[in-house]
Amino acid sequence: MTNPAGDTSRTSATNGIPTRPEDLRVGMYVDLNCSWFKHPFPWRAFKITSETQLATIRGLRLSSVLVYPSESDGAPSGSDSVSPLDSSPREESPAQAEQSAACTSKLTQADYHQAVSLANQVYQQVVHRSTQMMKDLCSGSVEGLSNAKLMINGLSTLITNTEAASTMASLFDAEQLDNPSILHALNVGTMSMMVARHFRIDEEDLRLIGMAGLLHDIGERRIPLRIVRNRSRLSRVEAQEYQRHPQHAVDMLKQFPGFPEEVLEIIRNHHERLDGSGYPNRLKGDQIPLPTRIVSAVERYDSCINNPETEQSMSPAEALAHMYKNQKHLFASEVVVAMIQTFGVYPPGTVVALTDGTLGLVLNINLESRLKPLILACNPASPKDQPEIVDLAQPGNRSIVRAISKTELPQEIKEYLQLKRWTGYFIQSSIRTIQEQAA
Numbered sequence: 308m309t310n311p312a313g314d315t316s317r318t319s320a321t322n323g324i325p326t327r328p329e330d331l332r333v334g335m336y337v338d339l340n341c342s343w344f345k346h347p348f349p350w351r352a353f354k355i356t357s358e359t360q361l362a363t364i365r366g367l368r369l370s371s372v373l374v375y376p377s378e379s380d381g382a383p384s385g386s387d388s389v390s391p392l393d394s395s396p397r398e399e400s401p402a403q404a405e406q407s408a409a410c411t412s413k414l415t416q417a418d419y420h421q422a423v424s425l426a427n428q429v430y431q432q433v434v435h436r437s438t439q440m441m442k443d444l445c446s447g448s449v450e451g452l453s454n455a456k457l458m459i460n461g462l463s464t465l466i467t468n469t470e471a472a473s474t475m476a477s478l479f480d481a482e483q484l485d486n487p488s489i490l491h492a493l494n495v496g497t498m499s500m501m502v503a504r505h506f507r508i509d510e511e512d513l514r515l516i517g518m519a520g521l522l523h524d525i526g527e528r529r530i531p532l533r534i535v536r537n538r539s540r541l542s543r544v545e546a547q548e549y550q551r552h553p554q555h556a557v558d559m560l561k562q563f564p565g566f567p568e569e570v571l572e573i574i575r576n577h578h579e580r581l582d583g584s585g586y587p588n589r590l591k592g593d594q595i596p597l598p599t600r601i602v603s604a605v606e607r608y609d610s611c612i613n614n615p616e617t618e619q620s621m622s623p624a625e626a627l628a629h630m631y632k633n634q635k636h637l638f639a640s641e642v643v644v645a646m647i648q649t650f651g652v653y654p655p656g657t658v659v660a661l662t663d664g665t666l667g668l669v670l671n672i673n674l675e676s677r678l679k680p681l682i683l684a685c686n687p688a689s690p691k692d693q694p695e696i697v698d699l700a701q702p703g704n705r706s707i708v709r710a711i712s713k714t715e716l717p718q719e720i721k722e723y724l725q726l727k728r729w730t731g732y733f734i735q736s737s738i739r740t741i742q743e744q745a746a
């Protein structure tokens with residue numbers, strides 16, 4: 308069967324025939340030969356079984372995919388059924404290069420919508436894989452552990468590639484997600500690695516931190532759902548029961564031979580606070596090492612902006628300001644500052660006012676120019692499935708005047724912004740993909 312991660316070729320690439328997407332057809336066994344961040348399928352190598360799959364593959368705008376005739380239906384003799392591409396690199400003429408540059412700088416609304424749509428598909432797949440991974444881990448399956456490692460490898464590749472840029476998944480409407488705990492796990496895993504990069508933590512440790520962020524609350528699965536879902540209204544006894552979830556997680560993960568102790572330590576202590584008010588061991592100050600400080604602060608940030616009791620959620624900018632001004636005794640200032648530097652003054656999910664008075668939702672972090680992210684413009688007149696997306700990085704475009712507090716927002720704007728789930732951190736990499744393909 309296929310490789311569960313889809314990140315490495317199932318079959319030796321030497322057997323695959325590079326083929327243009329327009330030459331594919333149902334029944335062919337293909338290897339998309341690209342990162343799973345760039346496609347929405349569970350596996351990278353598979354047999355095309357429907358026209359829908361075919362259309363999706365073509366929509367990815369890959370220059371070529373690998374076709375394996377011997378594993379395809381009606382395996383042809385020779386390679387007549389496919390159009391092998393010249394594998395030698397092609398030189399671009401100066402005119403083509405100029406045209407490419409023009410393409411990359413003039414993305415249309417359709418390009419942005421395609422990027423958002425692709426990001427949505429990819430994100431849904433990541434959520435799907437994470438859900439299965441958590442189930443496998445809970446049942447003690449080693450497949451769950453290897454998939455968790457692959458997940459972290461994929462996410463760390465994305466965030467350490469500044470070319471690909473990244474934003475947060477916090478834009479998802481957590482209330483509508485079937486399992487908000489998966490969103491929280493992905494957010495904390497990804498954002499912890501992003502913040503850890505600020506401290507020049509090496510690649511291996513970065514992944515351990517990401518793994519801890521991804522799995523930090525897995526112990527909640529041993530707590531009754533009514534307790535997990537009503538955390539602001541727990542009795543003392545129920546609160547004590549909830550506070551056992553870090554130890555439950557450690558117990559669950561320790562059963563995997565060789566599970567990194569560094570990850571277990573972060574998970575065990577992710578609710579500890581600098582002033583000793585946390586749990587389970589009331590650690591204080593320097594007893595809490597940097598990796599744990601990072602995950603605990605990021606965990607709190609994500610809980611603030613994706614509060615299951617949505618009315619109590621803060622905007623991303625409000626949450627960072629609150630942690631910086633009011634919670635110095637709980638979270639390490641150097642970590643909160645690193646979060647502000649990482650996520651920017653206008654983190655994804657913040658509602659901002661533009662110079663022309665338009666309100667908009669920040670969609671991403673522009674790593675090259677943090678004050679010029681992509682904005683989903685609030686225009687109730689725009690079709691709900693085709694909202695206007697404004698790229699502030701485009702020359703001559705509007706700029707941000709200020710962030711708007713959630714309490715200032717008119718109801719119709721709130722409703723407009725909640726109409727769609729946003730996938731945050733894959734958006735810009737998808738745009739990058741489209742730019743590359745246009746080039």
Ligand SMILES: [Fe+2]
Pocket residue numbers: 491523524606
């Ligand atoms: Fe958590």
Ligand SMILES: [Fe+2]
Pocket residue numbers: 523524552577578
């Ligand atoms: Fe927790």
